[in-house]
Amino acid sequence: MIAAVKGTVFRISPGVVDVETGNGFIVRIFYPVSSYSKIKNEKNILLHTVFRQREEESILYGFLSVKEKEFFEKLISITGVGGKTGLSFISAFSNTELIDAINRGDLNKLVSIPGIGKKTAQRIILELTGKLDFDEDKLDDARLKMKGDLISGLVNLGFTSRSISGYIDTIIKENPKETSFEILFKKVLKKIRK
Numbered sequence: 001m002i003a004a005v006k007g008t009v010f011r012i013s014p015g016v017v018d019v020e021t022g023n024g025f026i027v028r029i030f031y032p033v034s035s036y037s038k039i040k041n042e043k044n045i046l047l048h049t050v051f052r053q054r055e056e057e058s059i060l061y062g063f064l065s066v067k068e069k070e071f072f073e074k075l076i077s078i079t080g081v082g083g084k085t086g087l088s089f090i091s092a093f094s095n096t097e098l099i100d101a102i103n104r105g106d107l108n109k110l111v112s113i114p115g116i117g118k119k120t121a122q123r124i125i126l127e128l129t130g131k132l133d134f135d136e137d138k139l140d141d142a143r144l145k146m147k148g149d150l151i152s153g154l155v156n157l158g159f160t161s162r163s164i165s166g167y168i169d170t171i172i173k174e175n176p177k178e179t180s181f182e183i184l185f186k187k188v189l190k191k192i193r194k
Helices: 032-037 066-076 082-092 097-106 118-128 141-156 159-172 181-192
Strands: 004-013 016-020 026-030 045-054 057-063
Touching: 004 026, 004 032, 016 045, 026 032, 026 082, 032 082, 032 097, 045 066, 045 097, 057 066, 057 082, 066 082, 082 097, 082 118, 097 118, 097 159, 141 159, 159 181
Parallel strands: 026 057
Antiparallel strands: 004 016, 004 045, 016 026, 045 057
């Protein structure tokens, strides 16, 4: 089992990175597209990995955090959810959004992922409701409302909610006591434009 891969970025594109491990190997790892903006300019990276053998193909999936990796493993344990679909879930939604959708039984949100039909979405809800516990990713009601307000404001500026969700989560976590919409809005914009 390969628990993690650490090395130098040899080649990178959205969703795929080749990592030179320093022992003569260059390893190809598939990762959530949503992480691309965080690692595209990095020279050295550490990805927590999940190894999957599919017919004659060996595939490594990588994640920036152990939490994302654990979430991915739970998703792909469900019949009908493969590695590609699991990555799509993690790329499209933050852990908080996905946990909320599963716990609320929000079929529409789940079937918005390519390759997920109603039956698979129902299976995900049935098998994972109440079983996803990522305390550090949970937002209280006030912070969830603030996140919604920030998304609305940025969507009005032309951003897509999918592309900005991760930035907003980061800013809210970095500023847990900040309650001013204007201040957080400016911080998110600054982070997006970096």
